[in-house]
Amino acid sequence: MAEKPSLLSSEDIKNDKLVGIVAQAKKGDDQALEILCRFVYRRIYAYIYYRVRHREDAEDLTTEVIVKMVKALEKQNGNFMAWIYKIAANTIIDHQRRQVSRRETSLDELKIDLPDKKGSMPKNILTVDKLKLGISELTSEQAEVITLRFLQENNIEETAKIMGKSVGAVKVMQFRAIKALREFFKKRGYAI
């Protein structure tokens, strides 16, 4: 019996290896598909996590992305990661639309427990929750560039490829995004 791929084996897959795994998964290799799904889950979860309010939402949306990927994998062509990030971006947009239509509370009324609000965390420390709040104030493209470039540590070329933009455009977008984030923190009185 084929050994079940470990979680560790799918943690980080180099690009050349990824192409082979995608090809095998397309041919119906279950093990390759499992490795691919686990790898994509981690990457996409981290990407979605900062763009939605709750951890549960991030998990549900990531699962949704994985399901869409599996269903459409046969027809996929071109850059796999750019394709998968596109699915994720569209899934986030759909989710945000659903949120708006449900007339949920505004972002300022988020029930995110900001540790610094309780006075336990100094104001000059950037926390995940503070960042989530900041990212929610950015435009969709700015949020995407911050996530891809700083939180997922893609280089500028990879980010451009994923976003389908030129390197120059991504540099401008990245600068404006970080500036907007800084402005947001400044307005909130966070000395970050």
Next chain:
Amino acid sequence: MKPKIEEIFESLLIQIQQGRRVEDCLKDYPENREELEPLLFLSCQLNGLPKTEPGSQAIESAMSRVRRIVYEQRERPKQPFLKRFATGHPVLIRIATSVILVLLVGWGGISFSAQSLPGNFLYPVKRLAENARYSLTFNPDGRAELHVVFARNRTDELRKSFQPHVSLDKELLNAMLNESRSAQKESEKLKGIRSQVLINKIAQLNRHQQSALENIQPMACAADSAVIIQAISLCVLRGDCLTRGCCSECQCGPEPCACPWDVICSWQ
């Protein structure tokens, strides 16, 4: 040229990633220090955030859903090729449908026009189809056969459209006799048995034309009657020429007599 601030920011990010201190980086750009410093510190903080990890339970739940989908996909009976093709290539299907529709309409129009007579609205379609068929035939054998078919069509049209004591369609009469002439000219390019077969067909056609003209001649108006008699004579001469050999070889006089197959009819 002074680099843009976005370019400087990106290059400093790379330097920091390679281990250079923010303070040292900023020394290279004192004029941008004020703007860049907080942004670079924020970038460092972003990079330093703990990595977000999904819960293993969430991954396992997603994986079991994936396995279920894969199982369902494999168990589901495969759609027939045509259906799969249709869903995968909607544009191709639309083009193919349009082509089939055009072909069907065209084929239907041509079929209906086959029985049309001069003056009918489908008659130009019939002639157009004949011309197209002729243009797409390149060998002399096929072309001669087509002239025979067209000559027979014109003969039938003349017979069917003829009305007693009404002026005869001279254009149709000319076309009928000129088509059989063209068939004979094409047959001259052929050799051996094919040539003989075709000459037999042309002779048969000529007799058919002669008989059609003889049938309508008694009912024709006075002005047309003379023309029809001339046409019948031409058919007789052509028939004789085919059975007794070409006139250019006959010994009827010091000069070979004019071949009736060279006559191009142009009655007005």
